[in-house]
Amino acid sequence: MTGSNDLDRMLASYLEEGPRRAPERAVDAALTFAAAHPRRRDPLLPLKPDVMARRSSMFSPQLAWAALIVVLALGAVAAFAIGSRPSEQPVVPPSVVESPSISPSPNPSPRLFSVVVTDEHEADHPVDVIDESGRLVAVDPGPPYTGPEMGEAAASNDPGSDTRLFVTWAFSGCDDPTSITIDATLSGIVVERPECQGDALGGNPHQVTLTFDGPVDAATLDVQLVETPG
Numbered sequence: 001m002t003g004s005n006d007l008d009r010m011l012a013s014y015l016e017e018g019p020r021r022a023p024e025r026a027v028d029a030a031l032t033f034a035a036a037h038p039r040r041r042d043p044l045l046p047l048k049p050d051v052m053a054r055r056s057s058m059f060s061p062q063l064a065w066a067a068l069i070v071v072l073a074l075g076a077v078a079a080f081a082i083g084s085r086p087s088e089q090p091v092v093p094p095s096v097v098e099s100p101s102i103s104p105s106p107n108p109s110p111r112l113f114s115v116v117v118t119d120e121h122e123a124d125h126p127v128d129v130i131d132e133s134g135r136l137v138a139v140d141p142g143p144p145y146t147g148p149e150m151g152e153a154a155a156s157n158d159p160g161s162d163t164r165l166f167v168t169w170a171f172s173g174c175d176d177p178t179s180i181t182i183d184a185t186l187s188g189i190v191v192e193r194p195e196c197q198g199d200a201l202g203g204n205p206h207q208v209t210l211t212f213d214g215p216v217d218a219a220t221l222d223v224q225l226v227e228t229p230g
Contacts, residue, residue, distance in 0.1 A: 108134030117141045117206050119171065126177040127208055133186040138211040145207040153191040153225035155218040162215040169225050171203040172196045180208070188222040195227045 113129040113136065129139045143166075151170050158164035167180060167189060174196035181190045 108132075111136065113139035115139050115141045115208060117208060119203050119206065120144075121173075121203060123173070123175060125172070125175055125206060127206075128177060128179045129208070129210070130179060130181045132184040133182050134184075135186060135212045135214065135216075136182060136210060137213055140209040140211070142207060142209065145205045147205075150205045153189075153223050155189060155221050155223045157216075157218045158209065161211075162217075163212050165210045165212070165216055165218055165221075166207055167191065167210060167223070168205045168207040169193075171205050173203065178206070182210075186212075186216065187220065188224070190224050190226055192226045192228060195229055 111131045111134070113131065115127050115129070117125045117127055118141070119125065127139075127141070129136070145168050147168070150168060153167070153169035156166045156168070158166060169178070169191045172178075172193060174194065176194045176196070178191065178193040181192070183189075
């Protein structure tokens with residue numbers, strides 16, 4: 001024990017006799033180096049434990065900061081996952097709109113026009129005009145035909161109006177009624193009459209004037225003369 005005390009007194013005596021302050025030159029050099037090399041602040045300093053601090057409890061500020069950062073990171077990941085999830089809206093098939101069925105327009109009921117054509121022998125010939133097109137407006141006898149001799153039937157436009165047609169057919173001395181049928185599409189005209197037996201008289205072709213509700217081109221019409229057995 002006495003030897004240990006003597007050693008302590010010798011060390012204390014040595015230290016008391018030594019310098020108590022560092023040389024001015026060394027202090028100036030240390031300050032100059034510190035000013036030229038400033039210490040950078042550590043961004044993770046709040047998370048690092050202070051080795052010199054006294055540990056008073058297990059819930060240190062560093063642990064609280066770390067827990068907060070973990071919670072924020074988990075919240076950001078959850079928000080991203082929810083936002084990127086495709087919306088589960090029900091798929092509504094496009095509605096099918098049924099277009100109303102277009103029913104064909106019924107053909108108009110045939111209309112009957114009756115006139116009497118008088119030939120140059122003062123003989124009357126009844127004529128019935130049956131219109132299936134619904135476009136015929138009026139039927140008039142004549143005018144008298146002045147063209148070349150005709151053995152069939154034909155149609156021509158009235159030079160004074162494109163809505164009127166002259167329908168002409170070969171002369172018949174019999175007074176049996178003649179029928180003229182206009183088809184539904186206004187593309188054909190059929191002149192039908194009974195055969196005249198023992199016809200001795202000749203004469204000019206018969207002719208009537210047909211007036212329509214609009215222009216009609218005679219060149220597009222198929223005109224026929226049909227003679228039925230008497």
